[in-house]
Amino acid sequence: MFFRSSSKLVAPVLRRTYSTSRWSKVVKGPEDPILGVSVAFNKDTSPSKINLGVGAYRDDNGKPYVLECVKKADKKIYEAGVDHEYAPIVGVSSFNNAAVQLALGEDCKALKEKRVVTVQAISGTGALRVAAAFIARFLPGVTAYVPNPTWGNHNVIFADCGVPVKSYTYYNPQNCGLNFDGMFKDIQSAPNGSVILLHACAHNPTGVDPSMEQWKKISQLCKEKNHFVLFDFAYQGFASGSPEQDAEPVRYFVNEGHEIALCQSFAKNFGLYGERIGAFSLIGSTPDEAINIESQLKILIRPMYSNPPVYGARLVSTILSNKDLTAEWRSEVKLMADRIINMREQLVKYLKQHGSTRDWSHITNQIGMFCYTGLTGEQVDRLASEFHIYLTRNGRISIAGITPRNVEYLAKAMHKVTSESK
Numbered sequence: 001m002f003f004r005s006s007s008k009l010v011a012p013v014l015r016r017t018y019s020t021s022r023w024s025k026v027v028k029g030p031e032d033p034i035l036g037v038s039v040a041f042n043k044d045t046s047p048s049k050i051n052l053g054v055g056a057y058r059d060d061n062g063k064p065y066v067l068e069c070v071k072k073a074d075k076k077i078y079e080a081g082v083d084h085e086y087a088p089i090v091g092v093s094s095f096n097n098a099a100v101q102l103a104l105g106e107d108c109k110a111l112k113e114k115r116v117v118t119v120q121a122i123s124g125t126g127a128l129r130v131a132a133a134f135i136a137r138f139l140p141g142v143t144a145y146v147p148n149p150t151w152g153n154h155n156v157i158f159a160d161c162g163v164p165v166k167s168y169t170y171y172n173p174q175n176c177g178l179n180f181d182g183m184f185k186d187i188q189s190a191p192n193g194s195v196i197l198l199h200a201c202a203h204n205p206t207g208v209d210p211s212m213e214q215w216k217k218i219s220q221l222c223k224e225k226n227h228f229v230l231f232d233f234a235y236q237g238f239a240s241g242s243p244e245q246d247a248e249p250v251r252y253f254v255n256e257g258h259e260i261a262l263c264q265s266f267a268k269n270f271g272l273y274g275e276r277i278g279a280f281s282l283i284g285s286t287p288d289e290a291i292n293i294e295s296q297l298k299i300l301i302r303p304m305y306s307n308p309p310v311y312g313a314r315l316v317s318t319i320l321s322n323k324d325l326t327a328e329w330r331s332e333v334k335l336m337a338d339r340i341i342n343m344r345e346q347l348v349k350y351l352k353q354h355g356s357t358r359d360w361s362h363i364t365n366q367i368g369m370f371c372y373t374g375l376t377g378e379q380v381d382r383l384a385s386e387f388h389i390y391l392t393r394n395g396r397i398s399i400a401g402i403t404p405r406n407v408e409y410l411a412k413a414m415h416k417v418t419s420e421s422k
């Protein structure tokens with residue numbers, strides 16, 4: 001309603017009490033620890049500064065890398081003159097088929113039997129969010145177990161969806177490796193039918209993965225306990241350089257009859273971070289069950305984000321439906337994985353060359369983008385204040401931030417702070 005004041009129309013002054021604001025009880029939340037590292041890095045003006053916090057691949061010059069196969073797919077999509085219509089609720093079907101086939105393999109029995117439902121997701125995070133919402137709705141009260149430590153978002157996603165979340169032992173700080181006995185015992189002690197989240201490969205943040213023998217034992221245990229296994233597969237191809245090798249644990253579980261949930265991300269292996277492209281799959285026991293599951297996933301997704309963005313899906317499906325582009329993608333994902341493996345080796349070489357007598361073998365034993373160095377919070381603080389090297393206080397470094405130009409400087413700094421610590 002408007003009032004006439006002299007010759008102008010003016011809106012009435014809203015009646016409100018200014019003494020108490022509606023949002024006065026909203027307190028400032030803490031910074032995300034990883035983003036906090038970038039903030040500190042950006043503020044630093046030193047030319048030798050290094051950012052080892054960000055979980056995004058960088059090339060030898062420390063620059064973001066756009067895959068050649070992505071550039072070619074981009075061109076193809078542009079030339080095809082596509083429209084910008086909505087995708088269905090479940091996303092782009094050619095992408096969904098290609099995504100799940102990449103993870104489970106062409107010969108997967110469950111796929112052939114049409115028992116697998118796949119929906120496009122808003123990258124790995126979105127896939128996990130849909131997974132958690134589905135679990136909350138259809139397995140109410142069931143606790144999800146995540147490794148300790150795990151990617152920081154796991155706990156929050158489950159908690160935000162109302163899924164009780166606990167952790168199982170994972171890391172052994174004594175040897176910077178896997179505490180397999182602890183992991184086994186904790187999964188064994190979890191109530192039958194619990195949700196067990198497993199990182200399929202390149203565990204974040206530790207870089208520590210079970211061996212195939214250990215995976216087999218976990219599979220058997222989860223079967224005995226009737227646990228529901230959820231694989232978070234954010235790094236297919238990025239760990240070993242071979243998408244097949246990285247998929248081995250997932251494929252093993254599926255072949256063993258586990259009706260798993262699978263969350264895929266195409267952020268790292270296709271370098272499509274900002275395109276937010278991922279997939280969520282669930283395996284049912286019959287094709288009818290799969291149809292029912294899909295209908296419920298649609299009901300869940302519709303009020304969440306209605307339907308997913310199409311561009312990333314078009315890129316990935318264009319690549320995976322074309323033999324030459326797929327071959328090029330395979331060589332590029334290997335190139336990224338090999339650069340990471342090489343930087344691990346270089347770092348250890350320079351640590352030794354500069355006189356470090358510590359055992360740094362975990363740096364090369366661990367796999368994927370991240371390395372749990374074993375550096376203490378105090379040592380991390382010194383790296384930042386004296387050497388302009390930024391990482392999270394848990395000692396995790398993103399190997400992607402290491403380049404041939406900064407690796408020796410980093411090794412010297414790491415040696416200095418570790419040799420001068422008590």
Ligand SMILES: Cc1ncc(COP(=O)(O)O)c(C=O)c1O
Pocket residue numbers: 055122123124125126151199204232234265266267273278
């Ligand atoms: C273990 C793990 N899961 C899932 C994700 C999800 O990433 P995004 O949402 O960017 O695909 C990440 C990203 O760092 C991750 O490390």
